[in-house]
Amino acid sequence: MLHAIDIFPEVSVNNVHKMLGEMPQIHASCRIRNSKIGAWTALGPNTTLAESSFDDYSYTAGNVSIIYSQVGKFCSIANSVRINPGNHPQWRVTQHHCTYRRIQYGFDTSEDEEFFQWRRDHQCIIGHDVWIGHGAVIMPGVSIGHGAIIGSGAVVTKDVAPYEVAVGVAAKVIKKRFPDDTIEKLLEIGWWDWSRDKLVENFKDLLNMPKFLEKYG
Template sequence: MVEKTFAKLPDPKTRNPLVFPDGSHDPATVFLSAVIDHPNIDVGDWTYYNDRTLPEDYASALAPYLFAGAPEHLSIGRFCQIAEGVQIITATANHPMDGISTFPFAVFDPDRMGTFRASLPRGKDTIVGHDCWIGREAVLMPGAELGCGVIVAARAVVRGKIPDYAIVSGNPATVIRMRFTPAEIETLLDIAWWHWPPEKIARHLALIEAGDVAALKACT
């Protein structure tokens, strides 16, 4: 079979990689690695975010409660697709729950704010695997962990660990179905095409875009 290929993948450091036929760039589509510089956020190459509101601060738009130096981190893999309105709620959004009131009094006292943050328990990191598609206005709760190839439906509320290549929806999000058989998922994770050199990915795009796991395995 002769595969149709692109000459090359777009530069993952390009801010606006989507080019219209007239040569103009779509301002709403950004490669996150080009627009996020945050010590607590790691974003893989070719992961894009589409948001027509054109945020000034993409880190704050996605993870509004994750401050620089927070005890937890957000990790997003390569080739993820994130829709407008997605919110990633990290553990530092929590309020104290051991007292009579959950009101964060110390937040409004400059002398106590630092100790308040230090008093909160360390939450789990939030992890988004490679090649995940997160639909419009979905919410990832603190410590959510998405495997590779996960699809999150619009407005789903995700908590806990989601298995590789699952499709989830609802509040709380539950697995609707798996995209591939267990054997195929094991093969795809072994292939890990997202770690291939860009030239190899471009050369085998037809197979990556198709649903034949065995054929993709045969070319490795």
């Protein structure tokens, strides 16, 4: 026998997608440390954000890990994405983390702060209006340009330019979303930096590319 379940837990249908606002919407299961989060943002369940910035209108679908990174505005980050996974010291005799988390193993009275700074120095930079698909991994030091798409399950080891689409392991660029002249105009317009009032007033223009370029380009 199959039981029909409309919604669980039982909440009002009107509250399933809670209205966003100036204060970030952060799920109770999230873990955040030394980070900055913009307005109209939403962090889904089990998102971790450490020593990073997460700009206006961006969201995570859940189970996302972000550390030592800058995430731009209007970014769509799917479930199980990892941005800047931990690097290990491949140049040492052993790459095990006992070489830098020394206190935990009783090898020293202080940690290897120089190594942790090395990790911080290899930030990931995610531009504006970037879509990162389910389960993708953005490796340390990689930059993703404005408007780019990263396919589900991709492992991105090299920079991706604005409006490029990259897929696979290791990720390769397979196409651009638009012709070069359109990309140039979009980057010049930089609509993601519009004020809230301008966005509200001209929102419908974002749905029609020819009209948008004619009006603002």
